[in-house]
Amino acid sequence: MPDREPEPWESGAASPFLWIETPRGNVEVWALGEDRFRITAPGHEQNVVGFKEAERTTDVLAAQLE
Numbered sequence: 001m002p003d004r005e006p007e008p009w010e011s012g013a014a015s016p017f018l019w020i021e022t023p024r025g026n027v028e029v030w031a032l033g034e035d036r037f038r039i040t041a042p043g044h045e046q047n048v049v050g051f052k053e054a055e056r057t058t059d060v061l062a063a064q065l066e
Contacts, residue, residue, distance in 0.1 A: 016040075020058060022065035027058050041065060 016028035025042035032038055032047070037054035039046050041061045048054050 018054075018058065020062040022062055024065040027061045027065065029054050029058050 016030050018029040020027045027039065027041040030038040030040070035050055037048050037051070039048065039054060039057050039061060042065070044061060046057060048057055
């Protein structure tokens with residue numbers, strides 16, 4: 001039995017666990033495992049390490065698409 005509930009990005013789901021809808025398309029965050037994330041947006045794809053970096057990158061991309 002785990003000592004804690006898994007975080008949303010630790011679920012291994014086959015879909016983005018976080019997304020931001022913008023007028024020019026969605027910014028999505030996918031969990032890759034081992035604290036790695038893929039951020040996708042129209043015309044952009046980037047892999048980052050760490051949830052905080054994924055969150056920051058997602059916010060920056062969403063602002064650019066506003």
